Amino acid sequence: MKNKELNSTNSSRYVNHCFGESPPQYVGFIYSRVLCLFVNRHEPLQDLFVTKNKFFDKHPFTARLFKKTLGDGTLFAKSDELWAKKRKSLSSSLYKQKLIQMVETMKQIALETIKEWEQQGEIDIVAEAANLMMRNILACVFGRQNDNPIVKYKENGKIRDMKLGESVQLNMGKGIEREFQAHLIIFPELLPLYISKQDKELEFNIDQVIDYSRNLIAAKKQQFAKTGKYEGEDLLTILLQDEIFNQDDRMIIDECLTFLAAGAQTTAVSITNFLCYMAQNSDKQQKMRDELKGQLKNFGGDPNDLSKELEMDKVEDLIYLKYCFYESMRIEPPVVMSSSCQVNEDMNIQGVKIKKDEMIIINIHQIHHNKDQWIEDDKYIPERFDPSSKYYLTPTGTARHPMSFVPFIGGKRICLGKTFAEYSFKAIVPLLLNKHKFTLVNKDHMNNKPLYDAIMFKKPVIKMRLERL
Numbered sequence: 001m002k003n004k005e006l007n008s009t010n011s012s013r014y015v016n017h018c019f020g021e022s023p024p025q026y027v028g029f030i031y032s033r034v035l036c037l038f039v040n041r042h043e044p045l046q047d048l049f050v051t052k053n054k055f056f057d058k059h060p061f062t063a064r065l066f067k068k069t070l071g072d073g074t075l076f077a078k079s080d081e082l083w084a085k086k087r088k089s090l091s092s093s094l095y096k097q098k099l100i101q102m103v104e105t106m107k108q109i110a111l112e113t114i115k116e117w118e119q120q121g122e123i124d125i126v127a128e129a130a131n132l133m134m135r136n137i138l139a140c141v142f143g144r145q146n147d148n149p150i151v152k153y154k155e156n157g158k159i160r161d162m163k164l165g166e167s168v169q170l171n172m173g174k175g176i177e178r179e180f181q182a183h184l185i186i187f188p189e190l191l192p193l194y195i196s197k198q199d200k201e202l203e204f205n206i207d208q209v210i211d212y213s214r215n216l217i218a219a220k221k222q223q224f225a226k227t228g229k230y231e232g233e234d235l236l237t238i239l240l241q242d243e244i245f246n247q248d249d250r251m252i253i254d255e256c257l258t259f260l261a262a263g264a265q266t267t268a269v270s271i272t273n274f275l276c277y278m279a280q281n282s283d284k285q286q287k288m289r290d291e292l293k294g295q296l297k298n299f300g301g302d303p304n305d306l307s308k309e310l311e312m313d314k315v316e317d318l319i320y321l322k323y324c325f326y327e328s329m330r331i332e333p334p335v336v337m338s339s340s341c342q343v344n345e346d347m348n349i350q351g352v353k354i355k356k357d358e359m360i361i362i363n364i365h366q367i368h369h370n371k372d373q374w375i376e377d378d379k380y381i382p383e384r385f386d387p388s389s390k391y392y393l394t395p396t397g398t399a400r401h402p403m404s405f406v407p408f409i410g411g412k413r414i415c416l417g418k419t420f421a422e423y424s425f426k427a428i429v430p431l432l433l434n435k436h437k438f439t440l441v442n443k444d445h446m447n448n449k450p451l452y453d454a455i456m457f458k459k460p461v462i463k464m465r466l467e468r469l
């Protein structure tokens, strides 16, 4: 597979390095003193996400790795009663009216951002889309007036000011890097200890972010004491009024930081890769623009009128845009592999006995490229999601397996922000493309853009030029 060698995380790169383009269903290796099984095909997912989903759970390894950064946030927590209650509250904080309000805020930020990009003319889309989406998610989590806060950040002994969003991203990246420190692989019991100089700096930086959130909560509570009501539609304000969360500030902070960590980089990657694939495939771009023109009467016109038109029901009609979004996430999933998962009882999954404490990692990237499921898997073909297209089928003409496309994984641990991510993509993208075309500056990127995902350590630089239409 072209570009495969450049893939982001060491372990998924390792699987392809050893087993080539069509690795077996499972690949196992010993990691952190337990068997770690990479699931490279869709068949086991039918069991894990459907028939045996009640036994599917998160393995404590990743939770331990990110304990300091995300506390006991839902992302890596075990599927216990508290997790279920928290998930229910969080889902309702993203439900319909609240989601619509959050996306309204995001559209405003997108309109401001496109003006800034236009002035710059040429941008590093990786950095800029990450800024845009971090501001968006910050506005949803902490409120519009707090969409770009500054915190202290320590690196190589020196302290400087940094955007909170950037600090959260770096802290997550440094957290992932800890996964590959030899002493922590051999002695995972040491994960909670922050001993090295880098660990101490990471601890300092995480504390700055937590202090910022604590101060915000204190200010909100003071305001409540004065006025008897909380003001704001943001997640933090919603959770302050939720009976599961309102007795425990740290619980609120964990979920706010989880949203920042889980929501900003993933959505930034999907927008960035989408813009790059559109630039590479002018015929697909034209088809997508024709749809926008046909469905939205203000497309190409006044940005504020277009923004008003991009309501939840309306963006549902942007079918080809949805196919393009899905295909961007198929070819380069924002989350290339899951965190550590497990089954809660020993069981047989597709002919292999999996013990309850063994680690399971879902190799999403590989599942999106298996050649018996995807015709010309390396090509960007949004029509794969169109039921009337031949690309909707497997190379032998049969129906594709429902678990062959899992960018948000599935079952009870399916991404909590799935609807949020889909709606915000369809509301923001038309605003970015309304008056501009994005082209790739580096001609080599036209055939071979650098791979980009949300969990890679070192992000690529991808320059794009904005051409006014």
Ligand code: HEM
Pocket (backbone or CB within 6 Å): 074, 075, 076, 087, 258, 259, 262, 263, 264, 266, 267, 270, 329, 334, 335, 337, 338, 339, 340, 407, 408, 409, 412, 413, 414, 415, 416, 417, 418, 420, 421
């Ligand atoms: C294109 C965008 C997104 C993609 C591709 C994506 C993908 C995923 C994946 C693969 C997981 C499972 C992670 C694992 O187990 O390792 C996940 C979980 C999660 N995501 Fe997303 N995500 C996206 C956007 C968002 C957004 C915008 C939010 C929040 C606003 C969010 C919040 C969460 C949460 C809270 C979980 C944990 C759910 C649970 O286990 O109960 N995600 N996401």
